[in-house]
Amino acid sequence: ALHLAKAQDGKSLEDFQKVYNAIAEKLRDEDEFDGYIGYGPNLVRLSWHVSGTFDKNDNSGGSFGGTYRFKKEADDPANKGLQNAAHFLEPIAKKFPWISHGDLYTLAGVTALQEMQGPKIPWRPGRVDADEKDTPENGRLPDASQDGSYVRHYFGRFGFTDQEIVALLGAHCLGKTHLENSGYEGPWGAATNTFTNEFFVNLLNENWKLEKNEAGNKQYNSEKGYMMLPTDYALVQDGKFRKYVEKYAKDQDAFFEDFKSAYVKLLENGIDFGKLGKAYVFKTLDEQDS
Numbered sequence: 033a034l035h036l037a038k039a040q041d042g043k044s045l046e047d048f049q050k051v052y053n054a055i056a057e058k059l060r061d062e063d064e065f066d067g068y069i070g071y072g073p074n075l076v077r078l079s080w081h082v083s084g085t086f087d088k089n090d091n092s093g094g095s096f097g098g099t100y101r102f103k104k105e106a107d108d109p110a111n112k113g114l115q116n117a118a119h120f121l122e123p124i125a126k127k128f129p130w131i132s133h134g135d136l137y138t139l140a141g142v143t144a145l146q147e148m149q150g151p152k153i154p155w156r157p158g159r160v161d162a163d164e165k166d167t168p169e170n171g172r173l174p175d176a177s178q179d180g181s182y183v184r185h186y187f188g189r190f191g192f193t194d195q196e197i198v199a200l201l202g203a204h205c206l207g208k209t210h211l212e213n214s215g216y217e218g219p220w221g222a223a224t225n226t227f228t229n230e231f232f233v234n235l236l237n238e239n240w241k242l243e244k245n246e247a248g249n250k251q252y253n254s255e256k257g258y259m260m261l262p263t264d265y266a267l268v269q270d271g272k273f274r275k276y277v278e279k280y281a282k283d284q285d286a287f288f289e290d291f292k293s294a295y296v297k298l299l300e301n302g303i304d305f306g307k308l309g310k311a312y313v314f315k316t317l318d319e320q321d322s
């Protein structure tokens with residue numbers, strides 16, 4: 033059965049906005065991380081990885097139980113590099129001991145996206161920390177070396193459509209790959225900490241060459257020093273995916289709208305929020321300056 037979200041005793045929008053602001057201020061302070069990319073992309077990746085263990089067939093995994101805090105999940109080779117995001121969040125968890133890990137990991141991704149000028153992401157609290165025994169086994173996160181049919185089948189486990197898959201992968205406009213984490217390298221050139229539709233523009237505008245990188249893995253490189261994973265490039269090789277790449281490359285607003293919906297679905301997969309009321313939409317730091 034679905035996990036039932038539980039209201040946090042008397043916590044309201046103001047309380048969660050305080051957590052949002054603490055994360056957002058720390059993002060601004062610690063801007064030198066990863067060659068001045070900052071922690072934003074890493075926090076977004078953490079929010080996806082804690083949710084991407086979900087399996088709709090038995091409702092196991094997913095963001096609800098906050099099981100990334102346990103060694104078994106944190107040490108999944110697919111999670112290499114996310115120790116940085118987890119370390120970044122430790123003082124936030126100490127300052128707000130009442131928030132569950134599942135809520136913190138997902139709220140951190142929402143905060144990072146909004147602070148990187150992404151769309152407003154409606155977010156609902158109520159995830160409850162699960163026991164270590166409920167930690168999903170390693171191997172539920174995707175393999176970057178694969179093709180379009182693999183990507184379609186993989187996301188089928190969450191019940192995602194082609195359109196949702198392409199929108200979600202647009203998050204690869206952020207940050208970069210690190211050879212020591214995933215065996216892929218680059219791009220420094222296009223590695224950004226601003227949320228845009230540039231991933232789709234890059235896919236269509238650059239001419240990509242499949243090359244072996246220093247780790248012996250094949251990746252697509254462009255003259256400008258941009259890169260794409262094989263699973264990224266699959267989005268233009270597969271005709272059904274390609275039409276959404278073209279849509280989002282032309283229309284950033286459509287991308288923002290569809291990404292928001294798919295990302296909320298990813299973060300809430302497997303959770304019944306019942307009548308816990310509507311989602312919170314947080315103000316960015318800039319919107320609170322005045």
Ligand code: HEM
Pocket residue numbers: 073074076077080112113174175176177183200201203204206207208209210211212213214215216261263295
């Ligand atoms: C087919 C599915 C996917 C594959 C195979 C994949 C693979 C990867 C790999 C290999 C990296 C580089 C990690 C490193 O070396 O540090 C990466 C980074 C990243 N991924 Fe994905 N990813 C997928 C889907 C997603 C989704 C759905 C999101 C978010 C909605 C996402 C967000 C990110 C972000 C923001 C980064 C940059 C992290 C950083 O700069 O530290 N990815 N991904």
Ligand SMILES: O=C1CCNc2c1cnc1ccccc21
Pocket residue numbers: 204205206207208209219222223224230231234258259260261264
């Ligand atoms: O084209 C880009 C922009 C910068 N970041 C990425 C791109 C393509 N694929 C990626 C795959 C994983 C992480 C970052 C990127």
